Structure formats: structure tokens, C-alpha cells
Amino acid sequence: MRVFLILLGKELRQFFLSPLAYVVILLFMLINGVSFYASISALTRSTSAHNIVTWMFRTPWFYLSYFAVFPLITMRLLAEERKLGTLETMMTAPVRASQLVLSKYAAAVIFYIVLWLPSLANLYLFQYVTAGAADLPRGPLIGSYGIVLLMGLLYLAMGLFASSLSRNQIVAAILALTLILLHYLVGFVAVHLSSARMLDLSEILNYIASVEHLSLFTSGLVDTRPVVYYISLAAFFLFLTHQVIEFRRWKT
């Protein structure tokens, strides 16, 4: 635990003292703001069955920024250690691979949460400015940020795994984006299949894919099955990452 906390401190320090972090935060805030604005204007143009929170996660702006964020957060984590050779100084100190992987993951998750805070502030600010006239529905609020956190847990684990495979950050980033998009786009296959009346297969894919989870959770419906699904799949990718780091230690 002690070693984990020391490593976590080092990772957070590297996150928040690098210009990349602030570029990412700025970019994300900007697109989030546009997304927020788009959802407000959608609601002012016509009445809608959805509320402001649900709308925020349905604009193209959201999709535009959302998936790009993970590779940016995770590409550096292990690829850089490998490239600099500091993986060697790290693994010859009394540090276990699991401590290294978990500390990097935890730091990425913390950064990801920080990234989302301004968008939450947007909503509360809106409520404050309109003097409570705009209602923030509790269900969609909890559901939306819940699913964003869950998807984040998985995609950050995928990104970390991609970063463990290469010493080149660009390769790690592209690999991460590919994994994440593959996972996400399975949902559109499901949509296509359901329109082609292959309902069984479509239902199976819907269980795997994020599209359905996203639309359920953002409308305020919190289901426990995806919660277990995302956390266990994230754990699986962390396990894979650990194996990659330990791979060189396998007896040949």
C-alpha cells in the first residue's frame, strides 16, 4: 500500500505538471461547453421528452471529444517508461508489477474524474443562474455521470493495456482508440441487426456494447448488470497489462 501511494503520487505529479494535461482539460471543457450549449438550444427550440442532462450526452459534440480523451490520458503511462528505460529502474527497485499497473490506472482514473468536474459545474452553474427555474433531474444526473465513470474505467484500462504493448506513444494511442472504438461500435451493429430483425444476436450485442448502456443510464435508468460488466472487464484488461509487464520475467 505504501509503495502504491508513493507511485500514485508520482503519477499524479507527472499528470498535473505536464502541459498535455491542461491542453486535454481545456479541449474537453471547450467541447463540453459547446455540447452543453447545443443541448440548451435544442431544448429552447422545441419541447422534448428528454431533459438537459440526457441531451448533453446525445450531441455529436459529446462523441467527438469523448473517445479521443482516453488515448490522450493513457498513451504516455507505460510506453514512456519503456522508452526512457525507467521501467528497468522501476522494476529493479522493490516494486511489484501489480503496484505499478494499479498506481498508473488509479492516477488515470483520478485525472479522468477531474476532467469531468467542469461539466458538472456547468449544470449547477446553469441551475444557479436561472435561480432554480431549470430543474436538474436527479436520476439522469446520477445515471449519466455513473455510466461515464463506468465506461471510463473500462476504456482507461484498455488504454493502459495498449500503452503496455508499445514503446511508441503514438502507436499506443492508435491502438487504444482502435480497441475503444471497436468496443463502442459493436453497439451500432446491434442497432443494425435489430432493424434487420435478427433480434437474438442484437440483444447479445446490446449487452456488450456501450450504446444501449449509455442511452439507458443517461435517461436515469441505473442497471446493475452493466456496472458488474464494466468493472470486471476493466479488471480483465488490468490483468492483461500486468501480464505484459511481467512477460519478460516469464521463464523461457
Added chain:
Amino acid sequence: MIEVEHLTKRYPGRTAVDDVSFSVGAGEVVGFLGPNGAGKSTTMKILTSYLPATSGRVTVAGHDVFADSIKARRAIGYMPENVPLYDDFRVKEYLTFRAKLKGLGGRDCRRRVGEVMDLCGLADVRKKMIGTLSKGYRQRVGLADALVHRPQLLILDEPTNGLDPNQIRQVRELIRRLGENHTILLSTHILTEVEATCGRVIIIDHGRIKASDTPEALQQRLRSAGAIEFEAQAGAEEVAAAVRALPQVRRVLCDDLEDGWRRFTVRVDPGADPRAEIAALIGTLGWPLREFVRRQASLEDVFVELTQNQ
């Protein structure tokens, strides 16, 4: 301190370390000498448990480096080749991080970081970013990192690689001082380094140990050990025949010098010293003589002899 028994490391299609056994006792300063690619770094990576051995057993301070790796790592201060460091850390900050990681805490950590910075001459750069440091300073940061948790054993992979002559002198001086109360295993392909710092040399080539002895003993053991050289005015054939007739002489080489003199190099048996006989011979035959020296074999001769006789 280090026990290596029948260590072999095979990469696909290549054997980097081939059935190597050696041991290093507490307090020894041992130089690991070999040409590039001889298996020095691989052996060191196995000793520090970064790479697993294909077969064989390695213990450091009584701990098996594979089965009991964390305990073994605590006993070792390791400086890898090319000294990997985080460029976005300040010197003191980095050393504090490493010290904590290796189990130091609180006041002890602060005091020890101050100590190693003084010892390695880093006090005036402690606030600098590592990325802006010169190669010499980086090397010292690496050394300070290796030292910071008071390890019994230091493993230094090419500690003077890429430094300028002044920096090399400083690092060597530091290693010599550290050798007074540490066990040190250092690798190098620079011969003078071993002569300057090590009590014992292990020469390794193509993954095999070629020799293991003190630098002095190695020089004496060299087969055509010393050579006697003299410059005289005489026929090459004449001298060769006369000198070769003496006992203990193996070979006579002759170089023509520009000014009509010839330089003769006489290779003799190990331990032999037929200088008096050769001098007497020159005297009786009346060759004009202007120089007569005995050249000790340097470690370089040993090295070349051992690593090129394939």
C-alpha cells in the same frame, strides 16, 4: 554477496550468457570486462532480477533473485546502462521519490537524500530539472539513486560511459571511495577503468567467462607475457637467429625504423626475464645499441589475447 551458478540466458536464436559461474564476496570491487555484446548487461539484468535466467541459480545477499526477488532487490543499488531518469523531475525530488520507493521514510529519507547529494556532488543542482542536466550530472544522479537506500551491493553498468575525461576521473574517484565500504560489481569495456578501480577482474566474451583474477595476476598470467624491446643497428636475420638461440625466447619481431635503426621485440616465456643474456649477447656481438627496455604486459594485452583467440 553474489553467487552465480551455471547461469545461462538464451534469447531466440542467440545465447547471451553461456553457463557462467562466479561469486563476489562481501567488500570486493569486481570489474566485469568484455567487448560490447559480450553478455555483461544481460548478466547484470539477471542479477537485478529484471530478466529471468534460462537456467542456473543466482543469489544476492542470500536471496534467490527469482523466487525472492523483492528482498534481493532491496539489497542492491543498481545503475543501468545509459542511466534512465525522468526528465521532468528535479534532482532532489527524484532522489526523494526513489528513496521513499526503496523504503526510506520521514526524517531519515530527508537526511539520506542530502547525504547522497553531497557524496555525489549534486548539491548545487538539486533544484534543477533532470532533463537540463549534462551527461556527467545525470550519471551522478543515477549513482546517487543507486546509493540512496544504503544497499550492501552496488551494480553499476558502464558507470563512466560517455563522460569526458574529467568526469571519468571524478566518477572513478567516487567509485573508489564507495568501494571502501560497499561491495561493487561494475561493468566496462574500458581497461584502464578496471585497473584503476577494481580488486578483481572477470573477463567475459561471447557469454563465457574467460578469466577471473586480480589485474596484476592476469598480467602475469598472460602467455607471451612481457616483451623485451631494443633498438640496434644490425641485420634483421642475424639478430633473430642469435636471440632465438637463447633459452626462454619465443619469438623475435623486427621493425625497420626510418633512420637506419631497427627495433626488435623479443617475446619470452611467462615469468622469464632473459634481459641479462640478451644484453650480454648484444655486447659480445658488438651491435650498436641505443635503447633497451622491458615492457610489462598491460591489461589491454590480456584482454585482446583472451577475447580474440577464437
